[in-house]
Amino acid sequence: MARKPADQxxxxxxxxxxxxxxxREHGYDATTMKDIAARVNLTAASLYHHFKNKDFLLLAVLERGLSLTIATIEPIQQSDKPARDKLSAMIAAHINAITSHPASGAAMVFEIKALMNVNTAARGNGDSSEFTKRRDAFFEQRDYFEAMFRETVKEGISNGxxxxVDAAIVAKAMLGAHNWVGVWYKASGRxxxxxxxxxxxxxxxxxxxK
Amino acid sequence: MARKPADQxxxxxxxxxxxxxxxREHGYDATTMKDIAARVNLTAASLYHHFKNKDFLLLAVLERGLSLTIATIEPIQQSDKPARDKLSAMIAAHINAITSHPASGAAMVFEIKALMNVNTAARGNGDSSEFTKRRDAFFEQRDYFEAMFRETVKEGISNGxxxxVDAAIVAKAMLGAHNWVGVWYKASGRxxxxxxxxxxxxxxxxxxxK
DNA sequence: TTTATAATCTAATCTTGATTCAATTATGGC
DNA sequence: GCCATAATTGAATCAAGATTAGATTATAAA
Known part of the structure; x- marks a missing residue:
């Protein structure tokens, strides 16, 4: 045998x-593989050793951002505190995730569109199946994320x-407001x-x- | 002389x-001039008779959506009704603009990024000056739009x-929630x-x- | 009608970037 | 040290699409 993919x-x-x-700086299409590679002192070609293609890299960025956020919010949502406390903590965690990782926060808004637009049939996504599968999974996670907020609101309503209120819409309003933070937030702001x-x-x- | 630019x-x-x-369907970069031209039974080349280039066309789309919305909200904001009534009417008008013209609504969220990314120095934007000027004006209008909400909130606070609350942030929260509607709204929805x-x-x- | 200009079109350009290839270098395990 | 595999690279491909160029057609005004 040989080398273990240690630091990979x-x-x-x-x-x-x-x-x-x-x-975050340029948006999906305006971002070249070369740009990304340069940040980590690699050449564009090298990126293909780590990611099948640009689409998979985009997917990886979004998956990472979302799963990290879910990881901090899920336990709060599942705890058995009052809905009001849970919702407050969830909001804090979400905003914190966005402001601490503005790049991921913005991607979650802007690049989602790019992800939907990926022509799964085309080129290198070879088994469009693999890409499609992971992308679908991502969107399911995204729904799950939204559901956590919606359910917490419902919970609070039912236990008085x-x-x-219309929990589904109020949850969407909250997420919209939060996501938007990722768009305007600047670490140097007020x-x-x-x-x-x-x-x-x-x-x-x-x-x-009430 | 000759023909008047009648129906132009x-x-x-x-x-x-x-x-x-x-x-709205594909996003700026995934949208080709050919796609757009096809919708109006023209060829891509013909579009260049009406717009200097793709960037200017994008700008025109955004300008149109924003100015139409401002046109309906501005008079409300300037009326002298109670802040509470004004804010309600403004929200209604904004959501209505978004749901009646979902394409513009979504563009206002997603394509703003593309607009910022336009390399004004590059190619056809020739007088990058003209493009830059109009783009800056657009962003000012956008700020003005947000200011209307912010000021109405402030007004309500000061007159009791x-x-x-922090009017600036609350206004941003509102706009985020509204804009997000443009992302998830479906005419066929619940x-x-x-x-x-x-x-x-x-x-x-x-x-x-209070 | 004539004529100038608007609108369009078809057939090239021309760029930009993603992706591929073949070759090279580095490193952990034996 | 030797080997298999990981990591990387520079130098081609290759395709997609925006934009340009050179006609051609349509129409309003004189």
Missing amino acids: AVHRDDIIKAAADVL EFRP LAGDEIAAIMIDTFVTALK | AVHRDDIIKAAADVL EFRP LAGDEIAAIMIDTFVTALK
Whole structure:
């Protein structure tokens, strides 16, 4: 036998992070493989050793951002605190994820479109099956993410903590407001991530108060 | 002399609308000039008679969507009704604009990025000056749009209709929630535009209630 | 009608970038 | 040290699509 793919995992993650940064700066199509490669001191060709093609790299960026966020929010949602506390903590975690990783946050808004547009039939996505499968899985995770918020709102309504509202739409409103933070947030801005989170919590929890 | 550019304006508007539709379906980069041209039974080359290049066409799509929306919201904001009524009407108008013209609504979210990425220095934008100028003007209009919401919230706070909040952030939250509607809204969905608007109004006005 | 200009079209260009290839170098396990 | 595999690379491909060029056609105004 031979070498173990020891540090490969590290490199792979580095590339994903770099890609997220470049993506935030230029958007999917305006981002070249060369741009991404340059960030990690590689050539474009080298990226193909780690990712089948540009589409898979985009997918990796989005998967990473979403799964990290889900990892922090899921446990909160599953805890058995009052809905109101859970929702507050979930909002804080979401805003925190977005403001701490603005690149991923913005990608989650802007690059989703690019992901949908990938012509799965075409070229290198070879087994369009593999790509399609992973992409579908990603969108399911995304739905799951939204569902966590929706269900928490419903929970609060049914146990009398919140006033009755259309939980599905209110959840979408919340996510829209949060995602938008990823679009305008600047680390150098007037407010820190925590402060923005506090305002979001105040806004939505008040909106749900009985 | 000769022919008056009689129907040109009409054609131009048709092209813009068609472009907005295609853009919503595929996104800026995945949209080819040929795709857009096909919608209005023209060839790609013909589009260059109406628009200097693809970037200008994108700009035209965004300008049109925004100015139409501003046209409906501005008079409301400038009226002298209670802030609460104005804000409600503004939200209704915004959601209505988005759900009635989903293509423009989505473009306002997704394609803004493409607009920012335009390499003004490059090629055909010739006088990058002209393009840059119009683009800057567009972004100013966009800020103005946001300011209308922000100011109305402030107004309500200062005249005691609303509780004190960070008006700038709350306004951004509202716009994020609204814009997001353009992303998920489907004419065939469970709720009509009006119903969605009612929920948004209920949510944000409640959040501001004293 | 004539005529100038608007609108279009077809058939090239021309660029840009993704992707592929064949070759080279590095490294962990034996 | 030797080997198999991982990592990378520079130098081609190759395709897609925006844009341009050179006609051609349509139409309003005189």
